[in-house]
Amino acid sequence: MAEIIAKEANSAFSVLKTLSDDERSGALHQIYQGLKDKKDEILKFNKIDLDNASKNNLSSSLIKRLDLSTGGKFDSMLEGILDVAKLPDPIGKCTLAKKLDEGLNLYRVTAPIGVLLIIFESRPEVIANITALAIKSGNSAILKGGKESYQTFKIMSDIVNEVLNDKTKVPKDAIKLIESREEVGDLLSQDKYIDLVIPRGSNQLVRNIKENTKIPVLGHADGICSIFVDESADIEKSVKVIVDSKTNYPAGCNAVEQLLIHEKVANDDAKLQKIYQGLKNAGVTMHATSEIKGLLPNESVVDADDKCFDTEYLSLDITVATIKSLGDAITHINSHSSKHTDCIMTESKENADKFLKGIDSAGIYWNCSTRFADGFRYGFGTEVGISTNKIHARGPVGLEGLMSYQYQLRGDGHIASQYKGAGGDKVFVHEDLDMNVKL
Amino acid sequence: MAEIIAKEANSAFSVLKTLSDDERSGALHQIYQGLKDKKDEILKFNKIDLDNASKNNLSSSLIKRLDLSTGGKFDSMLEGILDVAKLPDPIGKCTLAKKLDEGLNLYRVTAPIGVLLIIFESRPEVIANITALAIKSGNSAILKGGKESYQTFKIMSDIVNEVLNDKTKVPKDAIKLIESREEVGDLLSQDKYIDLVIPRGSNQLVRNIKENTKIPVLGHADGICSIFVDESADIEKSVKVIVDSKTNYPAGCNAVEQLLIHEKVANDDAKLQKIYQGLKNAGVTMHATSEIKGLLPNESVVDADDKCFDTEYLSLDITVATIKSLGDAITHINSHSSKHTDCIMTESKENADKFLKGIDSAGIYWNCSTRFADGFRYGFGTEVGISTNKIHARGPVGLEGLMSYQYQLRGDGHIASQYKGAGGDKVFVHEDLDMNVKL
Structure with missing residues (x-):
């Protein structure tokens, strides 16, 4: 089951990766509209979470966090989706351009990472924010939210999947909600299909995940x-x-x-x-x-x-x-x-x-x-988490931390054996090119 | 034992990190001179490796690789050290500069990663190259070379350690040679002190290392x-x-x-x-x-x-x-x-x-x-390896792949509780600053 989920998210990534910013950001506008249209239904399911929380005697601060109906939380959640849509396209930015030889040009270009597994707390609005970030950055995301908000997460992800499927080019499998901790455990072994795990939550959760996966983990256990x-x-x-x-x-x-x-x-x-x-x-x-x-x-x-x-x-x-x-x-x-x-x-x-x-x-x-030390205070617009890793993204992680890069080499039949070091005597030019080139 | 090695390399990193480019590059010039002065001695030990290789009936291509005395290999090894010394300083480059508020400025600055564990093949000249890269980039390195070159590696690393100790500010523990595969195994559990493992060698070696460590591994098992x-x-x-x-x-x-x-x-x-x-x-x-x-x-x-x-x-x-x-x-x-x-x-x-x-x-x-697909052909000056990872460095990895970054926040008694979102009503400015500032 975990393998199927991971594989589907990975296949969806292959499509998502090729979409233009208009297509990805357009999908966010559709999600915005879809969630807005179904506000009543979402709040109905949110009410179930709240009732369960009361029944289980959860703390009032947790109950307050679960409640999507007060303090303008629903509307600012929706606004957040549009804010992410408005951010500049993080994909395809050229960060190195070099002429290796006449007609043989090397470009380093930002590209999404692939499939993210994101584990987050019981705050209903977070699912909208993470969904928006994932789609904007061209990454598929498998999501596991705190169980206290499950009913709200479920109805929202159902709406997101339906909107993606019916109204956008983003494959619906690009965003997948999973339900149980057991599924997380199984997914942690899917290093063939999942590229990065982002756990938000207790030290214990983060440490536990780091101990149990070969997939790179972005986050922090301690903050000393x-x-x-x-x-x-x-x-x-x-x-x-x-x-x-x-x-x-x-x-x-x-x-x-x-x-x-x-x-x-x-x-x-x-x-x-x-x-x-x-x-x-x-x-x-x-x-x-x-x-x-x-x-x-x-x-x-x-x-x-x-x-x-x-x-x-x-x-x-x-x-x-x-x-x-x-x-x-x-x-x-x-x-x-x-x-x-x-x-x-x-x-x-x-x-x-x-x-x-x-x-x-x-x-x-x-x-x-x-x-x-916080992504919003740093002006990153949004924050996926704070990383104490020393490789890849470090400190507060915004959209940039969800990006990787690729090298594009564009030639016209160029072969290595004509160059020095590989049997020939041609010499590489290695001249810097304009990075603002339209590729 | 492994813990002591890792801890010493880590302490050395704390000093190395603070040295200026002049001090780090100057150390490379000292190493150049030290190895040059002891050429005869190095070649004597290289001869022992060659004799052992003949005795053990190793292939002629391997023996050719071991031999440091022919084809100008020794001199070009030395030149390689000076080439690395000449590269621009990779440390302290500002890649983001933002004014958060009057007198509160955020800078993202390149910084070394920490302690590298590098496993490489039986090519005597590689130890000089990797040593140069590590010191230039401000990283400590624990080195394990192929056993067929051990005598050559040993004399060279002894000379490097002596030179560092006697003539430079770089602590000698910044470069540590280890002898056995067992030591590598033990070091792979020192994730508290080692930040990155770079294995160069067979698919089997790389896969084996990836299976047996929590430390991030930079490299590739397969090239399909x-x-x-x-x-x-x-x-x-x-x-x-x-x-x-x-x-x-x-x-x-x-x-x-x-x-x-x-x-x-x-x-x-x-x-x-x-x-x-x-x-x-x-x-x-x-x-x-x-x-x-x-x-x-x-x-x-x-x-x-x-x-x-x-x-x-x-x-x-x-x-x-x-x-x-x-x-x-x-x-x-x-x-x-x-x-x-x-x-x-x-x-x-x-x-x-x-x-x-x-x-x-x-x-x-x-x-x-x-x-x-090669660091030299891409014009990176030098190559530590090729990474098929999707986070951190990707493709051919040069000096840049050995760097991380840090956020510096410089204020004048600024506190968070005066700002919106943390109890106050001040608003962040988030204005881009000149990145070419001299910090």
Whole structure:
């Protein structure tokens, strides 16, 4: 069954890949219209999800997330589809153009990746966003959403499939909803047909998926972000940034978990007290290592444990430690960070440059909150997820992260054996061509 | 042991990453000088490898490959190091620059990947090339070369480590030679410290590595390349390209293995005979499917078997089959190709465009030999390997494929909670900045 699903999505990709931007973006307009026309029906099924959630005593915040009928959520979901349609075509952009010889031209051109398996949370509107991104980028997508929204996902994907089939050139198999966790498990072995897995969800989910597939996984398990307060930091600024990074949304993967304070700052009582007061007033519990614990009052401060440097609290807790030098801070962060986002607070450009060069994370920040690590804040229009991988897309991933590239070589009967190194004596020209050429 | 090796290489990376291009390229000049000064000693150890090879009755072609003393191989190996030193600095190139708000600027900057594990064949000169590429690109490298060259590899890596240690800022652990296959096996589980595995060698080796690691693998197991002779193909041109693609170097991964002939061409006897004669005269055995077998003489033609479409012959053999349409050719190639390089022979731009858009391989060629799929021929200066992956680097991989990127965010105490979506009402500017800025 999993093989059939994956194979069908892959066949659909072969067609989708050849469609023009007008055809792909046109399909998004059709989906927009289709969902709009069936709003009542969708909300009816959404009601079933909501009723089940109440019956199962789910938390009110989860129930609020499931509800598509309030706060203009339905309409902004629809607008989101049109926003994606409006983005520039990501396919076929020439990123390298080289004349190898007279009449033999090489072009590197952006192309979709293939089949994506995307696992996402129980937020009904996300299915519309991901569907739009997949079609716009020319990728087929197999979708698995959180089970609490299943009825809403099901009716929406039925409508999407019907619209694609009846009104567009996009094959309906380009978007496939699957129901169960078991199906996800089986699909993870379909590395012949699936090119990329994008899990959004708990650390446990992401880690579990990474352990169980040969398919590349784009995402992040942990978000262990650090802030280093350098000896030349401005303290007012630092307190503001630390408190925001910790408290703006503690459950976010871009919340700070590790506060490293240069020992010169820690030993300056006025400065240390400002940091302490800022965190205490914001309701943060400090897990302090022995070096710094003695310098702090007891209130809101507990002993850091063995794992403090590798802990993602996701709550109003933070590890606090002293650091002897900028170099030590870099080494410490590179060993413990999850390579998500790390920040230095300093007024010294020289020190900032060292930090920006030395830290091996997707995001390296100077004097600003780690909470900015987000596709929308970066201006990517939309975000598929945040990647802590070091190959392919890194950090917040927008449409560009769903693209690959291909080399096109256009000749006129050119053969290798006429060239040096392959038996002949012709020499390659290797001249740069205009990349804005219309291919 | 493997963990220590990987950890040391990773620590060395933290230093290497911060060095300037002058420091990295300067180290390459020191390595050049160091190897040059010890030429006699290196050739002495190379002689031991050669003697062992003779004793073990290795093939003369392998022995020729091992020999570093003839044909100017030693000197061109040294020149290669300086060529890499001369390449533009791949680190710190700004590829995106955006003003998020007054004083809050986002830059996407190229950065090395981290620690590479590179497994390569018994060619003594390759260790110099890979060492140069790794240091130039700011990546640490753990190297395992074919055992037949071990003595040569050992003395060369000893010299490299000594030079790095005594004369450069590059930590000596940035380049580490390992000896045994067992060590490779153990290193494949060090995904905490190793970021990318690059195996060069047999399909079996690559497949085996892919099966046994969670670390991303850059490379290709198979090279099943196809040529499709479209109904509007020029036959003389086609024969020339097919024969070159098959015979120029049949053991190459970019040699053609599959010849798909549009049935209108196959049913035109004059055209079919030209293809047949061309291949027969070049000594190629045609493995023909039943539809086309009846149209061909018996000489040099055998029955294709069940696996013919998924076979990489690596010899003077080729599968020959008829195809009903361009669409069928695209579908067929996308199902059977190893996504390396596939070519259409056609005089119709429209058909070529369909093929170039529809085929899902790293290289898509129009009217030229598949043998051009090569980093040197593409003008990349150097080549680490050819990737059939669809994420990260694809096709021939040069220095660029060894790079990742990072997002730098530079602010002045900016915090997220002042902005819309995070509790405040400030709005992001998202204005493009000059990417040529000196950071």
